Amino acid sequence: MILNASGCLDALTAPGVAGELDAFVTKTVTPLPRGGNEPVRIAETEVGMLNAIGLANPGIDAFCKEVLPRLAELELPIWVSVGGFSAHDYAELCRQLDEERVVEAIELNVSCPNVAEPAGSVGEIVAAARGATSRKLYAKLSPASGDIAAVAVAAAEAGADGLSLVNTIRGLALDAQTLAPTLSTATGGLSGPALRPIALAAVFACFRATGLPIVGMGGVESGRHALELIAVGARACALGTILFSDPEAPGRIRSELAAEAEALGFENPFDAHAVAHGDEAPASLRYVA
Amino acid sequence: MRRENLTVAGVERIGPYSLVRLRRGTLESGVPGQFFMLSPPGRLLPRPMSLCLATRKELAFLIEPIGPGTRALVELVRGQPVDVLGPLGNGYRLDLERPLLVGGGIGIAPFPYLSERLGRPPAALGFRTKEHAEAAALVPNAEVVVEPRLVTELLRPGHDVLACGPEPMLAAVALLAPRAQLAWEAPMACGYGACYGCAVRIGGELKRLCVEGPVLDAEAA
Numbered sequence: 292m293i294l295n296a297s298g299c300l301d302a303l304t305a306p307g308v309a310g311e312l313d314a315f316v317t318k319t320v321t322p323l324p325r326g327g328n329e330p331v332r333i334a335e336t337e338v339g340m341l342n343a344i345g346l347a348n349p350g351i352d353a354f355c356k357e358v359l360p361r362l363a364e365l366e367l368p369i370w371v372s373v374g375g376f377s378a379h380d381y382a383e384l385c386r387q388l389d390e391e392r393v394v395e396a397i398e399l400n401v402s403c404p405n406v407a408e409p410a411g412s413v414g415e416i417v418a419a420a421r422g423a424t425s426r427k428l429y430a431k432l433s434p435a436s437g438d439i440a441a442v443a444v445a446a447a448e449a450g451a452d453g454l455s456l457v458n459t460i461r462g463l464a465l466d467a468q469t470l471a472p473t474l475s476t477a478t479g480g481l482s483g484p485a486l487r488p489i490a491l492a493a494v495f496a497c498f499r500a501t502g503l504p505i506v507g508m509g510g511v512e513s514g515r516h517a518l519e520l521i522a523v524g525a526r527a528c529a530l531g532t533i534l535f536s537d538p539e540a541p542g543r544i545r546s547e548l549a550a551e552a553e554a555l556g557f558e559n560p561f562d563a564h565a566v567a568h569g570d571e572a573p574a575s576l577r578y579v580a
Numbered sequence: 581m582r583r584e585n586l587t588v589a590g591v592e593r594i595g596p597y598s599l600v601r602l603r604r605g606t607l608e609s610g611v612p613g614q615f616f617m618l619s620p621p622g623r624l625l626p627r628p629m630s631l632c633l634a635t636r637k638e639l640a641f642l643i644e645p646i647g648p649g650t651r652a653l654v655e656l657v658r659g660q661p662v663d664v665l666g667p668l669g670n671g672y673r674l675d676l677e678r679p680l681l682v683g684g685g686i687g688i689a690p691f692p693y694l695s696e697r698l699g700r701p702p703a704a705l706g707f708r709t710k711e712h713a714e715a716a717a718l719v720p721n722a723e724v725v726v727e728p729r730l731v732t733e734l735l736r737p738g739h740d741v742l743a744c745g746p747e748p749m750l751a752a753v754a755l756l757a758p759r760a761q762l763a764w765e766a767p768m769a770c771g772y773g774a775c776y777g778c779a780v781r782i783g784g785e786l787k788r789l790c791v792e793g794p795v796l797d798a799e800a801a
Binding site for chain 2: 298300301304307308318327333335340344484538539
């Protein structure tokens with residue numbers, strides 16, 4: 292299964308690209324409209340890209356009224372990413388989305404490096420969201436937490452159905468001439484190739500700790516990269532930064548993935564699921580229904 | 581929106597700029613003022629470039645090497661492949677009675693193609709130095725000034741102004757010609773509305789330049 296990473300594709304301006312995905316994940320929706328950060332919002336570095344978009348979005352009311360009906364016309368499974376500033380915010384967002392039939396899953400963005408961290412722990416947020424919706428709930432975690440496996444366990448115990456791993460990690464770039472920060476916000480979220488080993492480690496640890504279904508993401512540019520995420524425990528993978536330079540990446544990576552898996556003796560790419568763990572099965576699969 | 585792997589037909593130095601000529605493949609040239617995303621070798625992100633010249637066999641881009649991406653593009657050599665996505669965004673409206681092209685520096689990049697499509701109207705161009713002004717040879721019927729003189733000195737009333745250049749120039753043109761069409765620039769990661777990186781204030785709101793522009797009415801900006 293190939294998805295886009297939240298915030299890396301607008302299915303309404305590029306329906307042809309979205310149509311190549313198995314599901315479309317929206318940009319994060321917040322309770323109130325947000326204009327996002329002032330420019331400059333992006334910077335290229337030698338190892339990845341920084342962004343400081345700042346969760347620009349129309350807010351949940353306008354999203355449900357104006358955006359969702361148009362997304363429904365694409366006839367793609369829709370995952371809605373939500374973000375708030377308290378457990379109560381997340382619960383309210385989920386309550387509203389629970390009424391929208393087109394929403395297949397909700398991704399809880401509890402880890403955007405460009406806005407203030409929500410009050411309350413990941414466990415509290417997931418529990419509040421769980422109480423508000425019966426839709427599939429994925430918790431999107433930050434690779435910057437000291438012990439991401441412990442956070443994943445907290446999310447699992449609070450009722451998450453799956454995990455999205457990983458969000459961007461905070462970084463900074465300086466202007467070549469002035470040595471001032473390039474981004475208006477100084478720091479931003481680092482994505483792209485630099486995230487690849489970080490994402491592998493996070494998926495590896497969180498799969499081992501929870502056994503939950505995982506959408507793996509972070510620097511995927513080729514079928515080989517996707518296969519490696521599957522091998523450490525991902526059930527699906529999401530494309531982010533690569534979509535900016537190659538809108539045809541979903542189809543390309545899908546066929547590369549099949550070829551890479553076959554070359555290694557796997558009939559289906561997902562036959563390689565968790566093979567990196569060898570005989571070491573997840574310590575516990577008790578969170579999987 | 582199409583993406584194609586094109587081949588470099590040649591690169592020519594024009595003052596401090598380079599004209600990167602690509603064998604055209606099957607890409608449309610689009611409306612003048614629209615842009616293409618060119619992927620520099622070895623860089624993560626493509627760079628937005630407006631089309632400078634279109635012939636039956638080639639698409640050409642005028643590029644000023646100011647950073648690692650643009651440097652990699654001007655260092656391309658004949659025969660090298662380069663990924664190109666486009667045409668993208670909204671170009672200039674061309675149904676005009678008395679067009680006047682007003683450009684500054686590398687902002688003249690879309691003018692050779694624009695001039696051709698408009699029947700070679702008059703142009704007013706401003707440059708930092710005499711070396712930069714060598715690029716004026718690409719634009720027919722051009723009157724040229726070099727700093728400290730400013731291109732706005734050449735504006736005459738009664739024209740339909742189509743402008744492209746640095747932001748202070750665009751702001752000055754907007755004051756003198758409120759109905760002008762202005763082509764703006766912003767850092768972009770994708771060029772097709774996916775990344776929200778190119779936001780600029782349009783009518784008081786932050787909007788994506790790649791989707792709403794890059795050509796905007798002066799009154800809207």
